[in-house]
Amino acid sequence: MRQPLFFKLIYYEAIRGKTPEMEAAFQLLEAQANRFPDNQDIQILLSDGAGHVISYYGKAGKIPEMEVAFQLLEAHADIFQDNQDIQVLLSKRAVNVISYYGEVGKIQKMEATFKLLKVQADRFPDNQDIQILLSNGAVNAINFYGIAGKIQGMEATFKLLKVHADRFPDNQDIQLELSWGAFNAINGYGAAGKIQEMEAAFELLKDQADRFPDNQDIQIALSRGAVNVIINYGEASKIPEMKATFKLLKNQADRFPDNQDIQSILSKGENNANYYSPSGNNAE
Numbered sequence: 001m002r003q004p005l006f007f008k009l010i011y012y013e014a015i016r017g018k019t020p021e022m023e024a025a026f027q028l029l030e031a032q033a034n035r036f037p038d039n040q041d042i043q044i045l046l047s048d049g050a051g052h053v054i055s056y057y058g059k060a061g062k063i064p065e066m067e068v069a070f071q072l073l074e075a076h077a078d079i080f081q082d083n084q085d086i087q088v089l090l091s092k093r094a095v096n097v098i099s100y101y102g103e104v105g106k107i108q109k110m111e112a113t114f115k116l117l118k119v120q121a122d123r124f125p126d127n128q129d130i131q132i133l134l135s136n137g138a139v140n141a142i143n144f145y146g147i148a149g150k151i152q153g154m155e156a157t158f159k160l161l162k163v164h165a166d167r168f169p170d171n172q173d174i175q176l177e178l179s180w181g182a183f184n185a186i187n188g189y190g191a192a193g194k195i196q197e198m199e200a201a202f203e204l205l206k207d208q209a210d211r212f213p214d215n216q217d218i219q220i221a222l223s224r225g226a227v228n229v230i231i232n233y234g235e236a237s238k239i240p241e242m243k244a245t246f247k248l249l250k251n252q253a254d255r256f257p258d259n260q261d262i263q264s265i266l267s268k269g270e271n272n273a274n275y276y277s278p279s280g281n282n283a284e
Contacts, residue, residue, distance in 0.1 A: 019056075026053055040083060047076055047089040054093045058100035070097055074116075084127055091120045091133040098137050102144025111153070114141050118160075128171065135164055135177035142181050146188020154188045157181075158201070172215060179208045179221040186225050190232030202229050206248075216259060223252050223265040230269050234276025246273040 026049055033046040050073040057066035070093060077090040094117040101110035114137055121134040138161040145154035158181055165178040182205040189198035202225055209222040226249040233242035246269055253266040 022053065022056060026050070040080075043076070043080055043083070044085050044089070047073060047086045050076065051089055051093045051096075055096055058096055061104065063100065063104060063106070066097065066100060070094075084124065087120060087124060088127065088129045088133070091117055091130045094120070095133050095137040095140065098140045099144075102140060102147070105148065107144065107148055107150060107153070110141060110144060114138070114157070131164070131168060132171070132173045132177070135161060135174045135181075138164070139177050139181045139184060142188065143184040146184055146191060149192060151188065151192050151194065154185060155197075158185045162204075172212065175208060175212060176215065176217050176221070179205055179218045182208065183221050183225045183228070186228050186232070190228060190235075193236070195232065195236055195238070198229065198232055202226075202245075216256070219252065219256060219259070220261050220265070223249060223262045223269075226252065227265055227269045227272060230272045230276070234272065239277065242273060242276060246270070 029046055029049045033042050036042050050069050053069040054066055054073065057063075057069060073090055073093055077086050080086045094113050097113045098110050098117070101107070101113060117134055117137045121130055124130045138157050141157045142154050142161070145151070145157060161178055161181045165174050168174045182201045185201040186198050186205070189195075189201060205222050205225045208218055212218045226245050229245045230242050230249070233239070233245060249266055249269045253262050256262045
């Protein structure tokens with residue numbers, strides 16, 4: 001489907017930070033959608049355009065304006081309930097809105113948006129795109145629950161993500177999201193001083209890496225998780241456990257000598273392990 005000029009203007013003016021021009025282009029797109037209510041292509045473009053507006057305002061921290069655009073997208077999706085392209089666009093922007101609310105500490109509104117995303121996934125159980133987006137939204141919610149110190153909310157969302165991943169054991173996109181969810185849970189538990197729970201989340205992450213040995217993204221998630229576990233063990237003065245985790249990280253780096261991300265992560269892990277080691281320079 002060819003994108004008309006005014007749709008492209010929304011995108012490019014948003015990138016340039018030209019708010020009035022972006023809004024004018026979006027108003028034109030709304031007018032087009034009103035003129036051609038039965039043209040599904042134009043209606044999809046309106047939903048997509050609203051998504052770009054949501055993203056622009058969210059990144060700019062303009063939450064009230066973001067909310068107006070998201071409400072428009074919700075209303076539009078209600079009109080076209082059977083158009084799965086529009087429903088995917090709504091789900092995609094719900095994931096973004098979860099992050100934007102989380103970044104400004106609006107946890108209740110984040111929760112409401114995640115609830116909407118869960119409803120979407122329930123309505124379209126066979127739509128893999130929406131199921132992946134639910135996983136993505138869960139990862140974001142876990143992160144912001146952890147940052148806010150809301151461990152119960154984090155745990156409930158992590159449990160949902162694990163159940164969801166069990167439904168799609170062969171979908172590596174969802175399995176990757178589970179791995180990042182475990183990574184975020186490690187951070188949340190570590191910050192709360194819940195070492196046993198952190199260890200359980202790290203075990204899950206290790207299991208994921210064992211299940212998908214050729215998935216480089218999951219291997220990176222394991223490596224990054226190990227670095228944070230090293231820090232949390234160090235803060236808790238659990239030096240033997242910290243050293244064991246550093247050994248795991250070294251083995252991981254040995255397995256992937258050409259992966260520069262993992263090699264860089266190893267350096268960070270070594271610095272952290274040395275910092276917390278009693279000798280100050282012996283992470284072994």
